[in-house]
Amino acid sequence: MMLAPKPxxxxxxxxxxxxxxxxxxxxIKLNNLLATREGLPQGEAQGSGRSRVFTLPDARTWVQQVSDIYQTPLHTGxxxxxxxxxxxxxxxxxSTxxxxxxxxxxxxTLRGRRVLLIDLDPQASLTELCGLYAEKEVTEDSTVLPFIYDPQMEGGLLNFVQPTYWDxxxxIPAHPTLFSAEFHIPGTVIKNPGFKFWDLLRQGIETLRQHYDYIILDTAxxxxxxxxxxxxAADAMVMPLVPESLDFISSVSFWSLFSDLAHTIMERGDEKTYDFVSVLxxxxxxxxxxxxxxxxxxxxRTYKDWVSAVEVPASSAMSNGALAMATVFDISKGDLADKTVARVRQPLTDYVRWIDDLYVEQWRAGK
Structure with a gap:
């Protein structure tokens, strides 16, 4: 049976x-800037010319040049x-x-940041959200797997970075063959008991930091x-949590297992702290x-200060977007009811601002 092509x-x-x-x-200020400041994208006039439509690169350029949002060392140099x-x-x-x-x-990115996603889930759902289709556009050699096999390889993880449709x-995409890492890593530990199996990605990601404002990891x-x-490898952790009983029990299991793991790693001389842990x-x-x-x-009661004040409501917009391999940020004005989209997009925008503001403080302080 032939599969229908994906758009x-x-x-x-x-x-x-x-x-x-x-x-x-x-x-009013936008229109004044359009008329007076050189170098700003002009957009494309619509209808009578009173309204304009801007591309994503246009919008990001406006944010970087016009907004009061702090621009990072990566942008300013x-x-x-x-x-x-x-x-x-x-x-x-x-769990979303x-x-x-x-x-x-x-x-x-809509705050002017440059972002890298690393998909570490063999299901490759994030890869598909990025517009790459794992069954025909991604191979094992496109993922982090070659680096896991050879951490000393020239170029490191930068070899596997791909652009997406989103400016x-x-x-770095995923593929079902990422499961191979679950056999290779313990096999290496058997051959070399002193091997720090938990430290592979951290070393590889260090060289990527100079190229991006944020590197976001999605795991199985x-x-x-x-x-x-x-x-x-992470500086901070976000745990999306659906407020249902099974999801809560699963989250408690996660922290119990991670606590045991952290104790083992500490016994071997390494420690781990996070800038923040946030339950969303x-x-x-x-x-x-x-x-x-x-x-x-x-x-x-369980997570106390870790629980974000922001909550993302259940919405048909999210469900429909997921079915179309899209998010609420992919939707142009007029594609869905504005209020329906804003109901989900606004809390996510607020949450992004909260994260970015935390790190802006570090960037301002030169950290």
Whole structure:
């Protein structure tokens, strides 16, 4: 049986009002800048010419040149860049882990950042969200696997970076053969008991920091060897959590297993700290019969300050987007009801701003 061809993903377009909002200015100032400042993208006039449509690269250029958002050393060139590594992790499928990963990356690029995604999940869902189809466009040699086999290879992980349809966003894709790492790494430990199996990715990612503002890791929903490597390579961790009982129990299991692992690694002389750990409640059902209020209280008692004040509501926009291998950030104005999209996109935008503001403080301080 032949499979139907998948359409090539296209980045959204932005109205004048949307570009103004991204820049933190009003339409009047945007129109004044269009008329007076050279070098700013002009967009494409629509209809009578009073309204304009901007591409994603146009919108990002406006943000970088017009907004009050702090621009990083990577953009200004004032000193060497020092990208931050964020892991998005959860043990349970259906937790919105991969969709959240993509939304964080897209949201950060809309603040002018340059972002790299590293897909460490053999299911390769993030790779497909990036517009690459694992069954025909990605091979084992396109993934992190060759680096796992040969960490001393010339060029390191930079060899496997690919551009995506989304300006400012690159990816190291995944493929089902990533499962091979789960045999190779323990095999190496058997041959060399002193081998630091948890440190492979951290070493490889260090050389990527100078090329990106953020490097975001998406892992399989299990404590695999690649997940362990991601846990040890990350500067910070985001755990999307659906406020349902099974999801909560799974999250507790995650931390129990990771605690045991961390104790083992500490016994071998390594330590691990994070800039932050954040639990993001996602797919929150605010209906009268929902179990979310009860489970939210469990989450708050268990994770305390880790629980984000931002919550992402359950929405048909998210479900429909997932079916089309898209996120709410992929939707241009008019594709869906604006209120429906904004209901999900706004909290994600707020959450992205919260993360970025934390690291802006470090960049300002030269850290």
């Amino acid at each position: 090539r993903k296209m980045a959204p377009t932005f109205t004048s009002a949307q570009v103004a909002e991204l820049c933190g200015i009003d339409r 004032v000193r060497d860049a020092d990208g931050k590594v964020i892991l998005v992790a959860n043990f349970k499928g259906g 882990k991969t969709t959240t990963t993509m939304c964080l990356a897209q949201g950060l 400012g966003l690159d990816v 929903p299990s404590l695999s060897y690649l997940t362990i490597n991601a846990l040890m 409640l996602s797919k929150v059902d605010y209906g009268k019969t929902s179990s979310a209020p009860v489970v939210r209280s469990w989450v708050q």
